[in-house]
Amino acid sequence: EEQEEDVLRELRLFLRNVIERLSLDRRFKAFTKPVDIEEVPDYMTVIRRPMDLSTLLTNIDEQRYVTVGEFMNDADLIWQNALEYNPDSDPMDRHIRHRACALKDTVRAMIRDELDEDFERVCEDVRESR
Numbered sequence: 001e002e003q004e005e006d007v008l009r010e011l012r013l014f015l016r017n018v019i020e021r022l023s024l025d026r027r028f029k030a031f032t033k034p035v036d037i038e039e040v041p042d043y044m045t046v047i048r049r050p051m052d053l054s055t056l057l058t059n060i061d062e063q064r065y066v067t068v069g070e071f072m073n074d075a076d077l078i079w080q081n082a083l084e085y086n087p088d089s090d091p092m093d094r095h096i097r098h099r100a101c102a103l104k105d106t107v108r109a110m111i112r113d114e115l116d117e118d119f120e121r122v123c124e125d126v127r128e129s130r
């Protein structure tokens with residue numbers, strides 16, 4: 001009902017703001033768009049579920065996330081995929097892994113510092129009621 005829509009709207013606003021701030025950080029430029037298959041032809045043979053910040057934003061607009069936990073499952077794919085696809089010790093791989101770890105820590109810090117746990121609990125109640 002109306003109260004549920006109010007909660008989900010507030011969740012979308014919070015998540016869009018998180019993504020906006022991440023997208024402004026130059027360290028995360030490679031995570032802003034899907035990996036370009038022209039540039040990285042074998043990417044889809046290694047990574048089963050590609051994810052990036054612009055796709056997260058589309059998912060929010062399509063109201064796919066009812067809880068922050070559901071959002072985090074997809075957001076975690078971004079850095080997990082980067083670690084998986086870039087495992088080698090060469091400088092390029094290390095560089096993308098450092099940025100992937102920075103993304104992981106930055107997202108977690110934002111959620112921990114800015115998400116009210118009572119609000120997340122209300123979102124989980126909405127999820128269970130559906």
Ligand SMILES: Cc1noc(C)c1-c1cc(NS(=O)(=O)c2ccccc2)cc(C(=O)O)c1
Binds near residue numbers: 033086
């Ligand atoms: C992400 C990712 N995961 O595996 C790899 C490898 C990357 C990755 C891919 C690219 N090239 S790209 O054309 O697919 C692209 C450019 C700009 C934004 C988004 C994608 C560049 C870089 C980089 O570090 O600059 C990294």
